Amino acid sequence: MLLDFWTVAVAALGVLFFVAGTAGVLRFPDPLSRLHAVTKADTLGVGLIALAIVPQAATPLDAAKILLIWLATMLSAATVGPLLARVAIRNGDER
Amino acid sequence: MIAGAVFDIALVALLVALAAWSVSTRSGFTAIVGFIGYGVLLVVAWMRLRAPDVALTEGTIAAGLGGVLLLTAQARVGESAARTSAGAPRQDGGPSTIARIGIAILCAFVGASLIAVVLSLPEPAPSLAPLTAEALPRVGLGNPVNAVLLGARALDTLLEKVVVFLAVIGVWSLSRDHAWGSSPSIGPRTTSRVGGAAGGIAPAPAGPIAMLARIVPPFGIVVAGYLLWNGANEPGGAFASAAMLAAMALLVLMAGLGRIPRCSQGSWRATIVAGPLLFMAVALLGLPLAGAFLAFPEAWSKPIIVVIEIALVISVASALVLLIAGPPTTEPSP
Numbered sequence: 122m123l124l125d126f127w128t129v130a131v132a133a134l135g136v137l138f139f140v141a142g143t144a145g146v147l148r149f150p151d152p153l154s155r156l157h158a159v160t161k162a163d164t165l166g167v168g169l170i171a172l173a174i175v176p177q178a179a180t181p182l183d184a185a186k187i188l189l190i191w192l193a194t195m196l197s198a199a200t201v202g203p204l205l206a207r208v209a210i211r212n213g214d215e216r
Numbered sequence: 217m218i219a220g221a222v223f224d225i226a227l228v229a230l231l232v233a234l235a236a237w238s239v240s241t242r243s244g245f246t247a248i249v250g251f252i253g254y255g256v257l258l259v260v261a262w263m264r265l266r267a268p269d270v271a272l273t274e275g276t277i278a279a280g281l282g283g284v285l286l287l288t289a290q291a292r293v294g295e296s297a298a299r300t301s302a303g304a305p306r307q308d309g310g311p312s313t314i315a316r317i318g319i320a321i322l323c324a325f326v327g328a329s330l331i332a333v334v335l336s337l338p339e340p341a342p343s344l345a346p347l348t349a350e351a352l353p354r355v356g357l358g359n360p361v362n363a364v365l366l367g368a369r370a371l372d373t374l375l376e377k378v379v380v381f382l383a384v385i386g387v388w389s390l391s392r393d394h395a396w397g398s399s400p401s402i403g404p405r406t407t408s409r410v411g412g413a414a415g416g417i418a419p420a421p422a423g424p425i426a427m428l429a430r431i432v433p434p435f436g437i438v439v440a441g442y443l444l445w446n447g448a449n450e451p452g453g454a455f456a457s458a459a460m461l462a463a464m465a466l467l468v469l470m471a472g473l474g475r476i477p478r479c480s481q482g483s484w485r486a487t488i489v490a491g492p493l494l495f496m497a498v499a500l501l502g503l504p505l506a507g508a509f510l511a512f513p514e515a516w517s518k519p520i521i522v523v524i525e526i527a528l529v530i531s532v533a534s535a536l537v538l539l540i541a542g543p544p545t546t547e548p549s550p
Contacts, residue, residue, distance in 0.1 A: 200428040 124176040135169030138162050152209035160202040167194045224264060231257050244294070248286045255279025268451035269361040272443075276459035284466065285540050292542070356518035358449030365453070366521045370510050374499060377492045377528055380535045384488060388479060391543035397480030400541035429471035436464035444529055448518070454525040454532070461529065462536035469541065476537065479544050488538070491531025495524050 145158025171191040178184040234257065238250025255278045262271035311319070348368060352360055355367030365373050388396075440460035447453030468474045477484040498520060502511040512520050 196428065196432070200424045203424045 127176055128173045131173035132170050135166045135173060138166035138169060142166060152213075153206055156202055156205055156209070160198040164195050164198045167191055220264075227257065227261055227264065231261065244290045245287075248283060248290055251286065252279050252283035255283065269359070269453065269456075272451055272456045273459075276456055276463070280463060281459055281466075281536060281540060288540060288542065354514055354517070355521075357521065359447060359451065359453070361451070362447050362453045366524065367512075367517070370499070374492065374495050374510070377495060377532060380532055380539075381488060381492055384535045384538050387539055387543055389543075391545060395544050397478060398544045399476045399478045400538065400543060401545045425467075426471045426473060429467045429473050433464040433468055436460055436467075440464070440529070444525060447525070448522070454528045457525075458529045458532035458536060461533035462540070465533065465537045466540060469537070476541055479538075484534075488531055488534045491524075491528040494527040498524060 139162070142158050142162030145162060146155050149155045149158055168191050171187050174187055175184045178187060231254065234250055234254045238247045238254060241247050241250065255274060259271045259275040259279065262268075262274055348364060349360065351368070352363045355363040357363040357367065391398075440457045443452040443460060444454060444457035445452075447457070469476065479485070498512075499510040503509055505511075506513045
């Protein structure tokens with residue numbers, strides 16, 4: 122019961138961060154600031170949702186797997202962010 | 217459960233909206249991004265239908281590797297169009313409006329017919345599933361999907377792998393005559409590279425993606441081995457494992473940390489062909505040993521399947537890498 126409450130509350134907070142990130146992508150003026158919104162807010166959202174699901178996991182191994190998924194998401198965001206930023210800068214210079 | 221129904225309806229609505237958006241958008245790149253997102257949403261849909269093996273294949277092959285394939289194709293088409301046309305790149309009009317309307321009507325008709333057929337099936341729908349489920353324990357695998365793929369319908373799997381290998385030949389045949397037998401070019405372009413790269417593109421910095429290409433592949437290879445071994449009893453199997461290995465290889469190649477061997481090398485060609493050849497040899501051995509083509513002796517069923525799967529994983533992974541890397545383009549070095 123308490124675990125369900127934790128799941129719903131933390132997942133709602135994660136969804137809030139996702140909405141904030143999406144609003145940032147839609148409203149920020151240029152690609153670099155949009156990248157900030159996507160990588161930071163979405164990664165935090167994924168992390169919160171992962172934390173929300175962890176108490177529901179059947180075994181500690183499943184909980185560790187969920188946290189590993191979060192780690193993989195962070196790694197991909199950390200890699201793709203600078204790459205997209207470089208492309209954005211390069212496109213900006215050509216125009 | 218009402219929450220499940222609401223979620224399903226929202227998912228289907230999102231799928232249709234995303235498909236409509238990616239069809240109607242102007243730029244090819246955004247359409248491909250929409251396609252990748254569509255594939256990821258389809259993974260969720262397959263999981264809602266309780267089909268984890270299909271979801272795994274959809275996510276890795278269709279959304280993942282298919283997306284990469286489309287992006288590299290788009291980049292190549294875009295750059296060749298920019299090189300051949302005089303000024304701004306031509307905007308291809310595509311099919312005329314009447315043709316588009318005709319295509320839309322046809323697609324809608326096919327979709328509606330499929331929905332009508334599925335909804336009008338008697339309850340329970342006629343299928344071979346109960347009959348198959350009785351025979352599956354003799355194959356020796358716990359996962360029914362893989363038991364069917366490699367036991368009951370092994371002929372289909374053999375033919376599919378041969379088709380993958382034929383696709384590689386098809387892609388190779390797109391290379392220019394003088395480039396036949398060299399290695400495909402994939403990875404960061406440098407201005408010093410000859411043949412195939414448009415001059416003036418700045419070298420891609422090696423920083424973030426090189427770091428990822430150094431950190432992730434060991435874990436990816438372990439996960440691929442896990443998928444292969446676990447496919448016997450749980451969702452996974454040879455194709456998902458091969459897609460994982462191909463993705464790791466592509467990551468390393470795109471970061472510039474390695475090169476594909478020359479396609480004229482015998483050992484490389486042997487690697488690509490080894491899987492289907494082994495499968496074929498085992499199938500032919502089934503004639504004297506178990507009485508029919510592609511029959512496994514029952515006691516040896518699981519070890520044979522595991523050996524076939526390992527060979528298939530290596531071949532299919534190599535074939536997938538080659539399919540995405542494209543035809544050999546660099547000048548063969550003297």
